[in-house]
Amino acid sequence: MSWVRAAALVPCPGDEGDVFDEEADETLLVQREWRNHMHRRIKEGYRDGVDAGKAVALQQGFNQGYKKGAEIIINYGQLRGTLSALLSWCHLHGNSSALISKIHNLLDAVGQCEEYVLKHLKSFTPESHVVDLLDSIQDMDLCHVVPAEEKIDEAKDERLYENNAEFNKNCSKSPGEIDGSSTERCPTQQHAHSESPSLPWILEQTAGLVKQLGVPVDVLQHLKQL
Amino acid sequence: MARSQDMFDAIVMAEERFHGEGYREGYEEGSSMGVVEGRRYGTLHGAKIGSEIGCYRGFALVWKCLLHRCPAEKDSKKVKVLDSLLGMIQKFPYDDPTYDKLHEDLDRIRGKFKQLCSLLNVQPDFKIPAEGSVLSF
Numbered sequence: 001m002s003w004v005r006a007a008a009l010v011p012c013p014g015d016e017g018d019v020f021d022e023e024a025d026e027t028l029l030v031q032r033e034w035r036n037h038m039h040r041r042i043k044e045g046y047r048d049g050v051d052a053g054k055a056v057a058l059q060q061g062f063n064q065g066y067k068k069g070a071e072i073i074i075n076y077g078q079l080r081g082t083l084s085a086l087l088s089w090c091h092l093h094g095n096s097s098a099l100i101s102k103i104h105n106l107l108d109a110v111g112q113c114e115e116y117v118l119k120h121l122k123s124f125t126p127e128s129h130v131v132d133l134l135d136s137i138q139d140m141d142l143c144h145v146v147p148a149e150e151k152i153d154e155a156k157d158e159r160l161y162e163n164n165a166e167f168n169k170n171c172s173k174s175p176g177e178i179d180g181s182s183t184e185r186c187p188t189q190q191h192a193h194s195e196s197p198s199l200p201w202i203l204e205q206t207a208g209l210v211k212q213l214g215v216p217v218d219v220l221q222h223l224k225q226l
Numbered sequence: 227m228a229r230s231q232d233m234f235d236a237i238v239m240a241e242e243r244f245h246g247e248g249y250r251e252g253y254e255e256g257s258s259m260g261v262v263e264g265r266r267y268g269t270l271h272g273a274k275i276g277s278e279i280g281c282y283r284g285f286a287l288v289w290k291c292l293l294h295r296c297p298a299e300k301d302s303k304k305v306k307v308l309d310s311l312l313g314m315i316q317k318f319p320y321d322d323p324t325y326d327k328l329h330e331d332l333d334r335i336r337g338k339f340k341q342l343c344s345l346l347n348v349q350p351d352f353k354i355p356a357e358g359s360v361l362s363f
Contacts, residue, residue, distance in 0.1 A: 049252025061264025069272030077280020085288035088348035
């Protein structure tokens, strides 16, 4: 019994030479064989373990990712739906093509934003805890997850807006508070510094659009949470 | 006899023990690999549903607001279908992948949405990124 443990646990000293040593004890060969056998068992166990662990975790991970993806992207969907509704309203009421093209541009911007967020969501690692997730989301310019009082400070840190402190404050307000005067310089800021348009900018533009269309601002009520 | 039986048991148990050691290590490794892989697929699927449901919700809420302004539409079929659609969306657990009637409910929501669009006489274009985002003008 004792040799079983010894062979398995204690590494054999002077490995290679011993195999050809005629004087050597026969038990050395047996020990080596035993050890190899046990190594194989460990490897087999490892493989079985990987399969079993993966099978269980796949579903878990899927459920986690699904929830996260749905919860975050639904906001972009709502914005997209809102713009589409305004677009269909414009078509029905024969609004100017300038407004219509503006809505199309905003829809494209939402698409870019959504793609960008999704790309980052997919690359989450298993170590992601709530704090890490929040950090990542902040990096993504998703201001809507940040409590309102922190928005201004957080926006100031973003390289996106580093040249324009005034603009930071505008973007941090809710869309309804923003007048149309600052909207014209935003697009150049946006596309010069960022891979994708930011959500605050799109919301702001949408609010401006609603005013131009002459429909009540209430239509954007459901976007307040963004 | 008894002694060789002990020996045999020890060998068999050792096999199990080593297998078990490897298994535990592999299980941990497999778990973290599985979570990453599962999460990637899950995020995509969840995002797809979220995007679609969000579109319907945003669309319906805006139209509800717009119709509300027209007294003629107060009790019209449009408003009824709209409310029914919003009710279905409200009840739909879009973020729960284990919901067993997910596809069934989603199809009903899609159908209701189409009905609404035809009543409103509009053909919305949500510009879902997968279909390629092309500037129209």
